[in-house]
Amino acid sequence: MKIVQLLPELNEGGVERGTMELSRELVKLGHESIVISAGGKLVEQIEADRGRHMTLDISSKNPFTAFSRMIKLRKLLKGLNPDILHARSRVPAWLTYLANKKLQLPFVTTVHGFNSVSDYSAIMTKGDRVICVSSAIKLYIQKHYHTDEKKITVIPRGIDLEKFNPENSDRDFMDTFIQEYQLNDKTIVTSVGRITQLKDLETFIQAIALVKEKIPNITGLIVGGVREDKQNYFESLKTLIKELKLEKHIVFTGSQSKVAEIYALSDVVVSSSKKPESFGRSVAEALAMNTPVVATEHGGVLDIIREGENGFFYPVGDSKRLAQLIRKCNDLKFDGYDYIAENFSLGQMVEKTLEVYEGIAR
Numbered sequence: 001m002k003i004v005q006l007l008p009e010l011n012e013g014g015v016e017r018g019t020m021e022l023s024r025e026l027v028k029l030g031h032e033s034i035v036i037s038a039g040g041k042l043v044e045q046i047e048a049d050r051g052r053h054m055t056l057d058i059s060s061k062n063p064f065t066a067f068s069r070m071i072k073l074r075k076l077l078k079g080l081n082p083d084i085l086h087a088r089s090r091v092p093a094w095l096t097y098l099a100n101k102k103l104q105l106p107f108v109t110t111v112h113g114f115n116s117v118s119d120y121s122a123i124m125t126k127g128d129r130v131i132c133v134s135s136a137i138k139l140y141i142q143k144h145y146h147t148d149e150k151k152i153t154v155i156p157r158g159i160d161l162e163k164f165n166p167e168n169s170d171r172d173f174m175d176t177f178i179q180e181y182q183l184n185d186k187t188i189v190t191s192v193g194r195i196t197q198l199k200d201l202e203t204f205i206q207a208i209a210l211v212k213e214k215i216p217n218i219t220g221l222i223v224g225g226v227r228e229d230k231q232n233y234f235e236s237l238k239t240l241i242k243e244l245k246l247e248k249h250i251v252f253t254g255s256q257s258k259v260a261e262i263y264a265l266s267d268v269v270v271s272s273s274k275k276p277e278s279f280g281r282s283v284a285e286a287l288a289m290n291t292p293v294v295a296t297e298h299g300g301v302l303d304i305i306r307e308g309e310n311g312f313f314y315p316v317g318d319s320k321r322l323a324q325l326i327r328k329c330n331d332l333k334f335d336g337y338d339y340i341a342e343n344f345s346l347g348q349m350v351e352k353t354l355e356v357y358e359g360i361a362r
Contacts, residue, residue, distance in 0.1 A: 001083040001361060002032040006092040008059030010040035014281055015088050015112050017042075018157055018349075023051035025350040034080065036073075036092075058092040066095070074099035084108060084357045090115065093123045106360040110155075111137050113278040114299075117144045128360050131155050131353070133279040134300030153356050156303065157279045158349030159340050164260045164288040166337060174261045181251050183219060183265070189326055190221040190266040192259060192282050193273075195234055195252075199224075200272045200296075202240060203319045207270075209244040210323035218249060223262055225255040263289040268329045271295035274316055280304055284344045287311070287336040292329040294322060304344065310334045 003026055005019050020042050023033040033051040037043075038059040046053050056076060057069055073095050077085070085100060086108040087093035093109055100107055109127035114137070124130070125147045132138040132154050141147045162168060178184055189211070191204050201222060208220035226234045241250050256262060259282075263269060269286040271277070276299025283293045283301050287310050295301045297313035305311040310332060312325040 001357060002034070002080070003084045003086060003357065004034045004036060004077070004080060004082040005086045005088060006036045006058060006096055007088040008091060009038045010035070010042035010046070010053070012041075014157065014279070016040070019088060020046055020049075021158065021160060021346055022350060022353065024049035025346065026354075027051055029350070029354075034082065036076070058095050061091055070095050070098045074103065077103055077105065083361045086110070086357075087124075087127070088112065090121060090123055093126070094120075097123060097126055106357075106362060108356060108360070111141055111278075113137070114140055114276055125151075127151070129153065129356050131356060133157055134303050136276060136299050136302060137278055153352065155349055155352045155356075156284075156300075156344050157281050158346030159281070159284050159288055159344050160346050161288065161337070161341055164263075164285045164337075164340070166264055166289055169261050169264050169289075170258060173258050174265050177258075177261070178265065181219075181221070181253065183221075183251075186217050186219040187215050188219050188221055188266045189268045189270060190223060190262060191270050191272060192223045192262065192286075194224045194230075195222070195226045195237070196230055197233055198273060198275050200274045200317065201237055203317050203322060204270055204272045205237065205240055205244065205246065205250060206319035207322040207326060208249055209246055210319060211326050212246070212249055214327060220246070220250045221253065221262070221266065222250065223253045223256050223259070260285065260289055263291050266291050268326050269293045270322065270326070271301060272316075272322070273299075275299075277301055283311075284340055288340040290334070290336040292332045292334075294325045294329065306339075308332075310336055310339065 007019055010016050023046050026033040027050045035046055036054045036056055038057050039055045043053045085096055085105050087096045088110050107127050108129045109124050110131040111124045115121040125141050125145045130151050138154050193199050211218050263286040269291050271283050278300050280301035283304050286293050293311040296316045314321040
């Protein structure tokens with residue numbers, strides 16, 4: 001099959017990574033993979049994996065240029081004559097939907113997040129088939145858009161089991177990282193993700209202060225970059241750390257590329273998001289590295305964590321409960337890699353996505 005995926009751009013993010021990984025796996029299976037976007041740093045990797053990228057501005061929300069961009073997209077798609085169109089975001093979905101009215105090509109959409117409820121967001125339910133990345137997303141679109149059950153398929157984002165495999169960990173990096181941040185003989189509790197209010201790092205920090213009373217060697221590891229517009233929030237976190245006398249117990253590492261290794265050297269990973277995660281890729285990745293996860297009890301993570309087996313849930317903002325559960329993680333023993341392989345692997349994602357494509361291909 002010839003498959004075209006459409007998304008705004010190809011920089012960092014879960015949607016971008018998922019598009020890149022699917023493109024690579026489709027090529028391996030003998031399909032022709034084409035990605036249309038406004039470009040970005042991941043274009044090079046898609047082409048290195050023998051996918052094809054075509055640059056077109058399908059990211060701008062400018063209504064005055066939308067018609068001309070839709071015409072360009074229609075012309076491009078007519079020349080390509082693909083078997084499947086797969087839109088992964090709202091602006092590309094609108095442009096594809098309008099461009100496809102004359103072409104009538106099979107059209108798939110993936111709902112990646114809890115978008116605001118509106119006519120604008122409703123486009124993500126207009127595909128011939130609609131993929132949802134979690135059961136929580138499925139319930140959300142059914143509640144707000146009454147999407148036909150027959151059109152919906154739940155396909156969790158797939159975890160790359162070569163990258164997130166404890167046996168493939170870069171031990172040299174781990175040793176260097178431990179030395180650099182003075183983590184020897186520490187109980188390491190980690191939060192991974194960009195530093196933003198939605199991650200509720202205040203609750204994470206407060207929980208570390210409470211755990212310290214029972215586990216004096218604890219270190220809270222915060223792994224993620226700080227955008228310019230989040231500098232004030234970052235400073236407020238540092239003030240909180242000072243007030244709680246945690247200067248020796250909280251470490252900011254900035255963005256890191258070897259995230260799998262950081263999960264592996266952690267004793268517990270915390271996902272403290274205030275907003276429900278559509279899936280919770282970081283939770284699944286941490287479990288694949290055999291590290292227990294404590295997460296806020298909403299969103300896509302409800303599909304991933306088996307409470308009391310490989311992690312726990314806690315109410316948003318409840319630092320006392322989070323602290324209790326961090327300590328309880330010490331009692332958990334599980335094979336996270338096999339669990340993720342059986343339920344959330346990249347291979348399963350690709351297989352289920354191809355089943356959707358084959359169900360509507362011409």
